[in-house]
Amino acid sequence: MPLDAVHAHAASGFIDDTAAYTHTKEDMEKQTRKIEAYSKWADLPISHDKCAITAILHGEAAKVGRGTPTNPMRLASLLDHGASLRIGGRPIPFKPPTETYKYLGVHTCPAMLWTKQLTDTMERVETMGTKLARSLASPRQCLQIIKRVIKPVITYGLCVAPYTMQELYQLDRALARIVRACCKLGRSFPTAGILREEEAAGWGLISLTVDYAQISTSCWSDPSQTGTDWVSSLTPSLTYKNVPGEGTQQLKNSWMRRRASTQASGNCASWSGAE
Numbered sequence: 001m002p003l004d005a006v007h008a009h010a011a012s013g014f015i016d017d018t019a020a021y022t023h024t025k026e027d028m029e030k031q032t033r034k035i036e037a038y039s040k041w042a043d044l045p046i047s048h049d050k051c052a053i054t055a056i057l058h059g060e061a062a063k064v065g066r067g068t069p070t071n072p073m074r075l076a077s078l079l080d081h082g083a084s085l086r087i088g089g090r091p092i093p094f095k096p097p098t099e100t101y102k103y104l105g106v107h108t109c110p111a112m113l114w115t116k117q118l119t120d121t122m123e124r125v126e127t128m129g130t131k132l133a134r135s136l137a138s139p140r141q142c143l144q145i146i147k148r149v150i151k152p153v154i155t156y157g158l159c160v161a162p163y164t165m166q167e168l169y170q171l172d173r174a175l176a177r178i179v180r181a182c183c184k185l186g187r188s189f190p191t192a193g194i195l196r197e198e199e200a201a202g203w204g205l206i207s208l209t210v211d212y213a214q215i216s217t218s219c220w221s222d223p224s225q226t227g228t229d230w231v232s233s234l235t236p237s238l239t240y241k242n243v244p245g246e247g248t249q250q251l252k253n254s255w256m257r258r259r260a261s262t263q264a265s266g267n268c269a270s271w272s273g274a275e
Helices: 003-008 025-042 058-064 072-079 115-133 139-155 165-182 191-195 208-220 230-237 245-260
Strands: 018-022 052-055 101-103 106-108 270-271
Touching: 052 072, 052 106, 106 115, 115 139, 115 165, 139 165, 139 208, 165 191, 165 208
Parallel strands: none
Antiparallel strands: 018 270, 052 270, 101 106
8 A cells, every 4th residue: 555545544454452472572672663663554553551561581591590480670671661662662561470461351471370360250250140140130031141141251261271170160159159149049059950951950051161171172182183072972971070980081181281381481472452
């Protein structure tokens, strides 16, 4: 497009929720220049208060043989204050690698700390559940809303956050409490009954362990290549606090692979958003 025709359009380009990952600060400087050049060309101002840059020094710590990858003083000397990277003449805010940043709806950080994601998810689920219980929706409508609106708030982050089994049980119990409140069930009504399939005289909510097994497996394997789809056969046997036989080990193996994957290996990573 000719430069004199750029402003003849409402928007020459679009960019949002952009993340740039590199291994060195020098490469990150190149990426910031690319983002800056594109934003100028498309006439899209960058919202600096929504931008952040962070890093974790696994490579340097391993090479030097001392120090920690999250050394705050070392990282600040590289990316904060006078050493800050800039876009549009303004410094990009620095975030320590142990401080989470909400990117695409998930609280993440280079140190792979997931407590914030769990607590934020719990708060959102409980708030939505409280509002639903106070609404005029019928029990059947409430159950459908829980399945189609509230539960997806949890499952959305399962492809990223490596939850433990106890954390999944904790989230299961939170959903079960909402069902009890919305459907006027007694507090003693068993969680297992709420999570059981409707065909087995349950409420059909299905445990999050099933979703976690399915999502983890879809991220790590391709059944069309191996010729086996153990998830389909495993799903019916996964129930609350009762994952019998071979399914237990397969679910645990999947979780262990997810945990192992959280060992980051680069030096620099940054997030930057444009509006």
